[in-house]
Amino acid sequence: MQPRTSRQPSHEQDTRRPDDDTRLSAELAVVIAGARRRAVRDGDRQIDTAHLLHTLLESDPEVRAVLGGGPRMARLFGYLVQRSIGYGLRWQGTVEDSGALPVVTGVDGFSPVASAAVDHACARAARRGDAHARGVDLLAAVVADPQARAVEVLVRAGIDTRALAGRIDNDAGERPQEYAGDGGAAC
Template sequence: MLAPVMARARRRAVRAGDAEIDSGHLLHALLESDEQVLGLAAPQPTQATRLMGYLAQRSIGFGRDWQQGEGESADEGAGIPRQRLALQPGLSDAAEAAVGRARVAALVRDAGEADPLDLLAELASDPGSRAAKMLKGAGADPSEVAVRARQR
């Protein structure tokens, strides 16, 4: 169930010329892929507006605060142009860990595979991830997002 999310996140990273798919790419892909995610991630209208605004800015290159973080060097965040990558990007450490934890959570609840809510919960539960920082910047408490996603 995460294959479409992963494909969207990969396309975002490739379009941006990013070396890795980070948790921010995954969060953005989740919001595009599953209508429940926005309501759980940002239940208040102002939170939803801020979150979608951050993601839109990041998509078009304005969110420079999000340029440096998971999997990116300080030089890249300092305005040195990035080259478009010919290879498909892999997952950042934080993104890979969240996907792994989502798969474990699915097994614990006797599901065949992880779903978008499993991944949302795990992205939000890592306070150092870009996704958690984006949620916090939108006024949402990432730990509360994780609890809501796990409660289904």
């Protein structure tokens, strides 16, 4: 059996590493590195929001607590695991894009939506007065765009993403907002 490798030729791979971003907590940098490994293993060219969600759930207890447990969590993990062998195959070779911004190939190996989510997470942390974004910041950013692949997975698992976004923002004392139309806020 041959190991799976990225379908992206090595000369096209971006050498910049989003997990080296100083705006991210150490834990979130680990999440992004894990999402990159998951994307490569799945044969995807870019890290998308479903990769980020999957790795957040695996590694961040605060994110799991926000989502709660029980059958919905098991169903959510089931959908995420099936992505590489089931319905997620239709995503391969496509760029995750919400349509709110001009289509680009992504920044630092991210899909446009995932890139905007990382920027939004950093901006959210800055509004809170933190220098580094955490996992819950990224979860809030991911669920803010209804066109994100992670939102599709969450909805399929029976999770109301609008209620989730409101709960996250209420816990942080913020007002829910969508980030897709803001041009990718820098922080």
